Amino acid sequence: MGTAIPYTQWQVSDLLFALIILVAAFIVARILISIFKKLLGRTKIPELAASFLIQLITALLYVAVLLATLSALGVTVSSVILGLSAVIGLILGFGMQDTLTNLGAGVWLAVLEPFNKNDYITVSGQTGYVKDVGLMSTELITSDNVYIMIPNKMVWNSAIVNMSHLPTRRFVLPMTFNLIENAEGTVKAVLDVLGKDPEILQNPEPKIYISNITDATVDLEIRAWVNTKDADTIKESVKEELLKEFEV
Known part of the structure; x- marks a missing residue:
């Protein structure tokens, strides 16, 4: 047990x-995270704000675990913190402050709640369902199941x-129909x-606008209101129903 480790000042x-x-601190951290999750529940x-807070607390607790382990090895924690501060200063000095910017943007997104989990959004040119808002990025899943990660600062x-x-x-559905007597019919x-x-x-009641008429057909723009959660599926089902009904 008293054997020294070569090239270091530490003993076995x-x-x-x-x-x-390290193990004890990690277990304590996991217990605290579990308690925090239950309290948030x-x-x-x-849900998105809770997820962001859990990620933030988890990161802070793991840093505390690291510092506790270094302290047990006899490393002066204050010097480690000072070193980390120097590294952060160096990163900022090189213009790589995106990490802190993304973190700050994530905080504002969690606080102001412009969207919730599973909301269907368009942001920074991307469209999809919100999967999560992390410390650094926002995750979307597109309607065709493609994963997209956008830096929080770009979202903000x-x-x-x-x-x-x-x-x-x-929803707006343009369709062409054969004339039934006339356009109004x-x-x-x-x-x-x-x-x-x-x-x-x-x-509100459905509205239909005539956009073009020929001798045999009429182009209609159908506008109808539906519950948001069913909007995309109902639009397609209405189109199929009309195609069958009028044999367009």
Whole structure:
């Protein structure tokens, strides 16, 4: 146990003691994280904000674990902190402050809640369902199951279009129909089909606009309101229903 480790000032016993401290501190950190998760689960904090806070607390606790282990090895913690400060200063001096910028942007996104988990958004030119907001980046999953990671600072500095924020949405569906007597008759027939669909909201009522007429067909722009969570699927189902009904 008193054997010295070559090229270091530490004894084997010192490393064993530090290892015990590391394991014990890690276990304590995991317990504290678990307690913190349970406490957040009892609050009304949105899921994304809670996830961000958990990641932040986890990172801080792991830093504390590292410092406790170094202290057990006899390393002066204050010198380590001073060294870390110097490294951070060096990073900032080289213009690589993106990490801190992303962290700050993540904090604001968690506090102001421009979107929640599973919301369908467009941000920084990307569209998808929100998977998570991490310390450094925001994660999206597209409708065709593609994973996208966007730095938080780009999310914060971009216009955020949230298609899931409000309870109802209007979809626009352009279609061409064969004339039924005349254009007005075709519009009425399409409105009758929409009125029978229980998923189409009648308040506000559906609207149909004529965009073009030929001798045999009429181009219509169908606008109807639906519940937000069903907007995309209902649009497709309405299109299929109209195709079958009028054999377009």
